[in-house]
Amino acid sequence: MNDLLPSLNxxxxxxxxxxxxxxxxxxxxxxxxxxxGGRGFGMRVEIRLAWFIVELPALATFPLIxxxxxxxxxxxxxxVVLWLAHYGHRxxxxxxxxxxxxxxxxFTMVAMALFFNGVTGGLIGWFMGYVADYGExxxxxxxxxxxxxxxxxxxxxxxxADYRLLRLRKASPGQRVLPRGGAFEYMxxxxxAGEILEWFGFALLTWSFPGLAFAIWTVANLAPRAVWxxxxxxxxxxxxxxxxxxxxxxxx
Ligand SMILES: NC(=O)c1ccc[n+]([C@@H]2O[C@H](COP(=O)([O-])OP(=O)(O)OC[C@H]3O[C@@H](n4cnc5c(N)ncnc54)[C@H](OP(=O)(O)O)[C@@H]3O)[C@@H](O)[C@H]2O)c1
Numbered sequence: 255m256n257d258l259l260p261s262l263n264x265x266x267x268x269x270x271x272x273x274x275x276x277x278x279x280x281x282x283x284x285x286x287x288x289x290x291g292g293r294g295f296g297m298r299v300e301i302r303l304a305w306f307i308v309e310l311p312a313l314a315t316f317p318l319i320x321x322x323x324x325x326x327x328x329x330x331x332x333x334v335v336l337w338l339a340h341y342g343h344r345x346x347x348x349x350x351x352x353x354x355x356x357x358x359x360x361f362t363m364v365a366m367a368l369f370f371n372g373v374t375g376g377l378i379g380w381f382m383g384y385v386a387d388y389g390e391x392x393x394x395x396x397x398x399x400x401x402x403x404x405x406x407x408x409x410x411x412x413x414x415a416d417y418r419l420l421r422l423r424k425a426s427p428g429q430r431v432l433p434r435g436g437a438f439e440y441m442x443x444x445x446x447a448g449e450i451l452e453w454f455g456f457a458l459l460t461w462s463f464p465g466l467a468f469a470i471w472t473v474a475n476l477a478p479r480a481v482w483x484x485x486x487x488x489x490x491x492x493x494x495x496x497x498x499x500x501x502x503x504x505x506x
Contacts, residue, residue: 256384256385256387257453258380258383258384258385262377262380262381262384262385262463262464263463264410265377265380266377266463266464266467269373269377269467269471269473269501270466270467270470273470273471273473273474274474276471276474276475277473277474277477278476280475280478280479281468281470281477281478281481282313286362286366287360287363287366287367288359288360288362288363289479290426290478290479290482291482291486292360293360294295294359294360294361294363295360295361295362296360296361296362296365297360297361298358298359298360298361299343299358299359299360299361300351300356300357300358300360301349301351301354301355301356301357301359302349303349303356304349304358304359304363304364305344305345305348305349305352306345306349306360307364307368308363308364308367308368308371309341309344309345309348309349309371310345310371311372311375312341312344312345312371312372312374312375313338313341313342313344313345313346313367313372314375314392315372315374315375315376315377315379316334316337316375316376316378316379316382317334317337317374317379318339318381319379319380320334320376320379320382320383321383322383323379323382323383323384325383325384327386327388328390328393329386329388329390329392329393329398330382330383330386330388333401333459333460334381334382334395336405336456336459337378340409340452343413347441348416351420352420352424370471370475371419372466374467374468374471376462377467377468378462378464378465378468379417380464380478381460381462381463381464381465382460382462386460386462391433394419397458397459397461398458398461399457400458400461401455401456401457401459401461402455402457403455404451404452404454404455404458404459404461405451405452405453405455405456405458406454406455407448407451407455408447408449408450408451408452408454408455409448409452410448411437411444411445411447411451412444412446412449412451412452413448414436414444414448414474415436415437415438415444415445415448416439416441416445417432418433418435418436418438419433419445426459430455430486430490432487432490432491432494438472440498440499440503440504441498441499441500441501441502441503442480442483442484442487442498442499442500442501443476443479443480443483443484443500443501446476446477446480446483446501447478447480447501447502449472449475449476449477450472450477450501452466453468453469454469456468457469461469474475476501477500477501480500480501481500483500484498484499484500
């Protein structure tokens with residue numbers, strides 16, 4: 255067994271243990287970071303700058319740790335490319351497209367997201383660079399193939415829904431609009447459902463504990479936001495179907 259595996263597992267367990275309290279706090283409606291309708295605490299940061307700053311550690315940490323390990327392997331290289339595709343878009347493209355220019359987010363959100371992205375990238379980099387021991391046959395293993403399919407499906411849903419929301423916002427500046435069509439007919443937040451699916455696909459294709467931790471944390475972060483957003487739609491739009499799910503059609 256790799257000498258570093260027990261300490262990586264311990265660090266990952268500690269990280270996972272923090273997710274349920276975060277989920278409970280947000281579901282209970284306490285909003286220290288201003289993600290579910292509250293204002294959060296601390297000075298305000300311009301939204302585009304905030305997105306760029308908080309996503310940068312996610313973009314950089316895993317690839318840098320992997321590269322500095324010197325332990326390049328085919329599976330690690332493929333996974334880094336997948337990671338860079340997601341976080342390249344999220345860090346270098348998305349912040350400049352979020353159209354509500356001039357709005358701000360609380361510093362607490364920036365600080366928490368920085369920490370979250372740094373730890374996530376750090377654990378995955380540690381795993382991929384210093385612990386992972388895949389054979390090249392892993393790329394045809396059913397877990398890798400199924401995980402890749404789930405990750406792509408989640409990413410497609412996430413990007414499609416995010417850009418549909420952005421187009422709606424541009425078409426009706428300053429207003430909250432009820433999104434319609436496609437996956438929006440089945441759930442309030444297909445963008446967040448897609449993100450969750452994407453990272454469960456990543457956990458499956460890497461078959462890694464840090465990957466699973468990231469997927470669990472994504473649920474803790476995004477599920478309360480989806481419920482909040484669905485409740486907003488219920489309150490604001492009389493024609494919003496009462497039984498429409500937040501994230502999982504017909505279930506939740
Ligand atoms: N992996 C993770 O843990 C994690 C954490 C956070 C975010 N993310 C990802 O980052 C992306 C953005 O997240 P988010 O929470 O900001 O998504 P969001 O709440 O759906 O908002 C995305 C953008 O669309 C606008 N928007 C949303 N609903 C709208 C509506 N009904 N009418 C008009 N405009 C609307 C928002 O405006 P407002 O700003 O005015 O609401 C914002 O500009 C998503 O893809 C998400 O999955 C991932």
